[in-house]
Structure formats: structure tokens, C-alpha cells
Amino acid sequence: MSQTVLDVRDLEAGYEPGVPIVRGASITVDKGEIVVVLGPNGAGKSSLIKAVAGLVPISRGKVLLDGNDITAAPAHTMVRLGLAFVPQTENVFPLMSVEDNLKVACGILERREAPARIAEMYAMFPDLARQKRSAAGNLSGGQRQMLAVARALIIHPKVLVLDEPSAGLSPKFVSMVFEMLSAIRKSGVTILLVEQNAKAALAIGDRAYVLVEGKERHEGVASTLWDDPVVAELYLGQRPLKPEAGGAA
Ligand SMILES: Nc1ncnc2c1ncn2[C@@H]1O[C@H](COP(=O)(O)OP(=O)(O)OP(=O)(O)O)[C@@H](O)[C@H]1O
Ligand SMILES: [Mg+2]
Incomplete structure (x- = not known):
């Protein structure tokens, strides 16, 4: 059922x-x-x-x-x-690095859980791993959405x-976003x-x-x-x- x-x-x-x-x-x-x-x-x-x-x-x-x-x-x-909500715009901190965006999003996780969870996000989104030290504002539009989604997923939402x-x-990038959502659902x-x-x-x-x-x-x-x-x-x-x-x- x-x-x-x-x-x-x-x-x-x-x-x-x-x-x-x-x-x-x-x-x-x-x-x-x-x-x-x-x-x-x-x-x-x-x-x-x-x-x-x-x-x-x-x-x-x-x-x-x-x-x-x-x-x-x-x-x-x-x-x-x-419940994790990803708004249409302003869904990442543009001046912060990709990694810091993810760290901040770990907020409600146990502190010792965070590094492993960030590593899981990098495994899921290799583009983000490659750019972990870039400012989020320098990502392409598609990668920025990826980061926004990774930030939302990091706390295991229902x-x-x-x-x-x-x-x-x-x-x-439109196809990339939809492929990403499809993969997330499969997970x-x-x-x-x-x-x-x-x-x-x-x-x-x-x-x-x-x-x-x-x-x-x-x-x-x-x-x-x-x-x-x-x-x-x-x-x-x-x-x-x-x-x-x-x-x-
Ligand atoms: N912050 C706001 N304050 C007052 N009215 C708002 C606000 N945001 C949206 N509205 C009004 O609410 C109505 C619905 O807007 P909403 O953005 O929810 O529609 P939508 O279906 O998402 O449209 P779109 O396809 O353009 O994104 C519109 O008449 C809009 O003017
Ligand atoms: Mg709308």
C-alpha cells in the first residue's frame, strides 16, 4: 500500500x-x-x-x-x-564556497556526521566535488541548482x-536538472x-x-x-x- x-x-x-x-x-x-x-x-x-x-x-x-x-x-x-524546500532563486550563498554552502546546510546533523554526508553529496554530484572551493556564485546555472538541491538533500528530507x-x-542544463531529479528519486x-x-x-x-x-x-x-x-x-x-x-x- x-x-x-x-x-x-x-x-x-x-x-x-x-x-x-x-x-x-x-x-x-x-x-x-x-x-x-x-x-x-x-x-x-x-x-x-x-x-x-x-x-x-x-x-x-x-x-x-x-x-x-x-x-x-x-x-x-x-x-x-x-521538509526541504528549494526556492526558485536565491537558493545558495553566492559568496561562499561550494563546500561552505554544504557545511552550512548540515546544520541539523550531528557534527561528526557532516563530513561523511558532504562526501556523499560529492559522490552524487561530481561537478560539485570538482568545484568545492569555488564561490557558489561562479557556478553555471545548472551547477548552482545542483548545489541548491544537494544542500536540501544533505539532511535526509522526507x-x-x-x-x-x-x-x-x-x-x-534543463536536461541535466531533470536527470538529476530522476536519479534522486531512484535513491x-x-x-x-x-x-x-x-x-x-x-x-x-x-x-x-x-x-x-x-x-x-x-x-x-x-x-x-x-x-x-x-x-x-x-x-x-x-x-x-x-x-x-x-x-x-
Ligand atoms: N510576495 C507576494 N506578495 C503579494 N502577492 C504575491 C506575492 N507573490 C505572488 N503574489 C501574487 O500571487 C499570485 C500567484 O503568484 P504565484 O507566484 O504563486 O504564481 P505561479 O503560479 O507560481 O506563477 P508563475 O508561473 O509565474 O511562477 C499572483 O497574482 C501574484 O501577483
Ligand atoms: Mg511560480
Whole structure:
């Protein structure tokens, strides 16, 4: 039987009182899954996962992590609870070396555990090992995302939540990021992912939701969601999901 790791129930959240941006959204992520949240610009995808991560005030609903209610947990306690959030930007310390970025991220680990865990991250991401003394700000966009993900993974999260990890990357690095996420899932990590790059995200995902105006309007198996006419309709008659040969969606 599948085990629900993240259970978001009827969530309402927003930046100002009385102005909900997330409007009763419900999504679940089972252990070992990659779940993708798609949706038009401004649908509230970032707001939804930021609310889950404790970064946007929640006015209704619940967030359960492994059955524990974390709805009211402040963002800085999420790591300890097992939820690692990788924001779209500003997800590394650019002036610090790669190694120091990883050391800082070890925060909640036992001090004696940290070196071995950093070594594991270097084994998983050889690019980072090669550049351990470079400032994070000097990495390529793709490597910087790698570092952001390594920082999140280092504390063995129950769920890794990412906001558009492929945004702004050249096609080569886009594939690199998705290959990396696929490998991370194979290593047993559960992933919730918001993406504009629908084609690539659905290719590695298990299930996907389409969020429109702050609520999930459709849910399906990632591999078939692409061709679901309902999805095109939800994108207001556009067809942003249609794949271009070899190109980004
Ligand atoms: N910090 C903020 N303060 C106030 N309103 C915000 C803030 N961030 C986002 N919003 C508003 O919330 C709505 C949803 O934005 P959000 O960034 O969650 O959408 P999104 O689906 O992630 O869009 P995109 O595809 O462009 O990333 C928008 O109307 C936006 O203007
Ligand atoms: Mg967004």
C-alpha cells in the first residue's frame, strides 16, 4: 500500500488577510513519488508550495507530513521536520564556497556526521566535488541548482519540494536538472515539483496536478496528462503543453 508523505488538504493561503491566492488546494504525494504541479502563470503554484514550506500565511486547511500536522510550523523548523524546500532563486550563498554552502546546510546533523554526508553529496554530484572551493556564485546555472538541491538533500528530507528548478537554464542544463531529479528519486527521495517546463517534468513525474486560480482542477498520471484535452482547456484554450520537437514546452 502506498504511504502518503505529504498531504495538503483544502489549503487556503495568501500574502494579505482576506486575499487568498491559494484557494482550497488539495494535493498528496506518496512515498517515492515525483509529483508535478503545473499551471498557467500566476495560478499560485509558487504560493502553494511556499505555504506548504511555511513561507506564506495559511488561513484554512492543513498540511500533514508523514501524518503529523505541520500547518503552523514556521519555515525554519521545516528542515528538522523533514521538509526541504528549494526556492526558485536565491537558493545558495553566492559568496561562499561550494563546500561552505554544504557545511552550512548540515546544520541539523550531528557534527561528526557532516563530513561523511558532504562526501556523499560529492559522490552524487561530481561537478560539485570538482568545484568545492569555488564561490557558489561562479557556478553555471545548472551547477548552482545542483548545489541548491544537494544542500536540501544533505539532511535526509522526507520530501524535497522544488520551485521551477529548470527556470532560466539553457536546454543542456534543463536536461541535466531533470536527470538529476530522476536519479534522486531512484535513491528513494520523495519529490514535489513545480515546473513551467511541462514536457520535461511530466517525463520524469509519476502524477501531476494542474493548478488554476489557486485550486487543483485536474489530476492525472504524468505520462498521459499531456494528451488530456481537459488540460489544454485549463490553460484557457492555449496549448502550452504541446511539445516542440526537442524544445522546451
Ligand atoms: N510576495 C507576494 N506578495 C503579494 N502577492 C504575491 C506575492 N507573490 C505572488 N503574489 C501574487 O500571487 C499570485 C500567484 O503568484 P504565484 O507566484 O504563486 O504564481 P505561479 O503560479 O507560481 O506563477 P508563475 O508561473 O509565474 O511562477 C499572483 O497574482 C501574484 O501577483
Ligand atoms: Mg511560480
